[in-house]
Amino acid sequence: MFDAIQAFLSGFLYDWLAILITLVIQAVVVILPIMLAVAWLTYAERKVIGYMQVRMGPNRVGPGGWLQPIADALKLMTKEVIFPHQSNKYLFIIAPVLSIAPAVAVWAVIPFSPDVVVADINAGILYVLAVSSILVYGTVIAGWASNSKYAFLGALRGSAQKISYEIAMGFALVTVLMIAGSMNLQDIVNGQQGGVWNWYLLPLLPMFVVYFLSGLAETNRTPFDIVEGEAEIVAGFHVEYSGMTFGVFMLAEYAMMILISFMTAIMFLGGWLSPFEGIPPLETLFAWVPAFGWLAFKVSFLLFVFIWLRATFPRYRYDQLMRLGWKVLIPVTIVWVFVVGAMKYFQFGPWFN
């Protein structure tokens, strides 16, 4: 479809301009639904946590509170952006940009259905890892440019936490690409065909847990949200941000939550594949579900788990968080890299044939 648009545009425009316009259209087609999903994810979070704590949650704006995200967005957009005294203005503005830009750019390689992907590149996993590693700069620069002790402490904590858990996350991804034999996300999903027991969930169960936990830490979600531990350092690296600059940080955090859910679903839960493949009565019964339907279902469940954990667990203490990352998750992943290597060598189960 996009090739057709590009061909049409290059009929009367410069070639490079036609490509640029096509790229912008592609970006909008992917980013707009994600931003809408982010908006209503905040609503879902408040509602779900509300019901878990026997409250109503937001229910005033619109029917059942469904327009609450729009009201929130309007409020944030119309509020004044305050620059702290003696802060570094350029970096202060660049910080939220640096946190939202990678969170959006990552979506270029995420496949939503078979062959529905902006850039079907070979090194998909590596691209996701590399681009999401730039996210740290949003935190670091925000903390440094704010000229505030609390923001700086939050930034130091946050970046140390993020680069620590990135290692465990990287190792978890290594096992996935060992089993799939490819870094292309579409190939990884197609390698899991044939029902639930062919998903990488079973042979990589510890890696699934490690990846999801590191995902929680990467996105600063409870129980790993010491970056904004309000009891200790007010609100962490974005204390000084107000209005839309603060809103952009929130957008990035929730976009990354959705991304982690997508990646987990794609790598461990069979992506858009139906769990009932190869079970005759159920397979035909659920044949009407579109490919994206299954992916959306898995992603929604994982997002629910994100929110569920937030309502359930208290915050980790900083040293315990570092201990969990370095002394528990990383050794487990290293051991499992060898286990997967052995499983691959001995052609174990349906996954390695």
Next chain:
Amino acid sequence: MTFEQFIFYVLGALAIVSGLMVITVKNPVKAALWLVLAFIATAGVWIMAQAEFLGLVLILVYVGAVMVLFLFVVMMLDINLAQLKEGFTRYLPLGAMASVGILAMMYMVLGPDHFGLEVTGAPVQQSANFSNTKAIGVPLYTTHAYAFVLAAVLLLVGIVAAIALTLRRRPPREVLYQNIDQQVKTEKADRLTMVKMESVVEKELPEKEEESK
């Protein structure tokens, strides 16, 4: 100008400008951030040269990890900028000589005699599904296996040395250590004592009726 050329010149200009800013900007934190931008632009150029594995690893390792740690160090430093610039003119001739020497050496190695399309020939255009990662991985683990393992050992030595240099065993009285295993294994009985006590019932107050009025 094709779209690829346009992107290449943008990335190239970005790399050069940010490289210049690294050495001219006064604030060390900003210099480090310009260096990050230089890395990203270079990674972009590498990806355009069909070395997407190297480009992405450059971002992952240098931008995502090394430069963050570097920024940490630089941000925590309390640097007096005036002191740093002291002696600039005194060392200028030496610096100029060194830079001219380096430039001459680079020209001899990378100059038009040894570099360029006439010497190396146009790079082979690979098809879209060519796996760059495999192209690097196979020679790395076969023909260059020994060099690769040696490099790994070198890194290991680096890690051990860094830990050995900074590890200080201090007596427990000096520093408060947390025994986390013990902390994790705490049970309800260690923290909570149930106390049995008589319930205290308040007596009915005689003036209660007056209050309700």
